[in-house]
Amino acid sequence: MNITWTRRRTALSRFWRDYRRQRAGLYGAAILIAAVALALLTPLVTDPAGMDVTRATGAKMAAPSLDFPLGTDESGRSVLLMTLWGSRVSLLIGFMSALLSMTIGTVTGIAAGHFRGWTSAVLLRITDWFLVLPSLVLALVLAAILGGGTSTIILAIGVTSWASTARLIRAQTLSVEARPYIERSRALGAGHWHIMTRHVLPNVAPLVLANTTLQVASAIVAESTLAFLGADSGKVSWGGMLRGSYDWGAATSGAWWYVLAPGLCIVAVVMAFTLCGRALEAVLNPRLRGVSR
């Protein structure tokens, strides 16, 4: 299947050519690659012992210096070190809960768009229910009931944020299902599974990809918010650091580094994901591109 490979490569290079035209998307991608690389390299270049409050070496709330480029926190730990290790938790929760949310949203959306009658009605009512529910409150309750831990936070964010995705995917599914090749496939004897996986899913996949990227951004914000409100995973994350700075009155006592470091990181990463998501959407969604394929 050499030809298939050549075609895939051409498609990929065409995608890259279109994506390159999205200047903001390129900046976003650059920031993301840097952030992910730093998060992955952190255990190799830093010593996790510095994260232990009992073995912290710095002074309390010390201003940035050569030893501690971003200052220290209330127990003398390096804020730079905490920001680096915190990025791992924030990004992991962001990615995983976005993945969970997209999976639930895509499956529900395709099923609600493909099936008619009561299946679709029930799925849509459930979707509506999650859509109107204040998701942050629900996530907070879920996190409190299920107890602390990274997977709990992932679950709490993922389960509460899929509804708008499901709506979006359902709309796209309906438009794909109206095409004549679905009718042809049905006349050939295709069942629900065949139509959903062979025709609908490949058609909604670009939309899913673009939406996942946007979802990661909002999941990181959600994680930070949950951590700030006290529902954290038990590990240092950016949101957890903000919570700490608030608890110890860092802003009022002039320890700006404690607030700004995690705050700016959240802004930068969320913005990068949003830029990438928008660029992907513009490249992959034929409706936004204005050309139907």
Place this chain on the structure above:
Amino acid sequence: MTERRENAGERGSLLEARDLHVEFASRGRRARAVDGVNLAVGEGEIVALVGESGCGKTTLARTLLGLERPTSGSVLYGGAPLSYSSRALKAYRREVQLVLQDPTGSLNPRHTVYEAVAEGPRIHGMSDERDRVVSALARTGLRPPERFLHSYPHELSGGQRQRVVIAGALALDPRVLVADEPVASLDASVRGEILALLLRLRDELGLSALVVTHDLGLAWNIADRVAVMYLGRIVESGPVEQVLRSPTHPYTQALLSVLPESPSPVVLSGEPPDPTRIPGGCRFHPRCQVLAAGAAARAGVEGRCRSQPLAILPVSPFSADSHAACHYAGARLE
């Protein structure tokens, strides 16, 4: 065409609709899209179903394929009523296949020709997938088949795409093709090729076909028998020469009169037909030019035209008789 019909001989019907009704809910009202239809396609026979848009011919075709369930009446295949269990329907798909109007829309733009043609065999778990694809493509005139296997639909011409769609149907070795306006979206030059292909497939494989069309010229070129549909009901049916050369139903006469070579066109007046409001009496009477001209009154059937419904026309495959559902035509015969 005459000799083909003689070769076919008198055999039973392969695909048959018996007193078929299909209704839809349309803005709170019942739309009777198919309102009592008898239709039969014999083995190796090509039947044309002719009518204007909205007359229910596509719904009838979809119901014959089992894609739509009849409200009442039945679809018979090989003499047995169609079962709507998913297993039975899947088996039925190998016997009766569909060719749609728009070959561009009928092919998934993300699938290659090979994937498009192999879709049927894959669904039915047939083992010799590649051989089937290659031979189906060759049968539809895409030669050499290997050249087309890895093409995408957008790289093909409209005629080639329709051949791919037909090949996709043939890959299942069906016995009946239901073609819904198979050439309506093609260039005139390609049209003839696709029609010749359908005729060749009938001769080579003994394939029966129901060709749904609004084009009387197409019916004339390809069909053995023709059924003219108006507002959910077949109003005239019979051998193609009889129906198209000497039509007895005023609606068929009006359709034929607007062909370019006809001397005096009859332009139908009145509202276009609405399946949610089927008129009483003869369903064609509000637009009937024979009634409007007073000929029906002179024949003494005007009252019946306006109030007495007509019986559903009987059909049998390979029948040499033509029938028309018309009070006026009936009165003149007597």
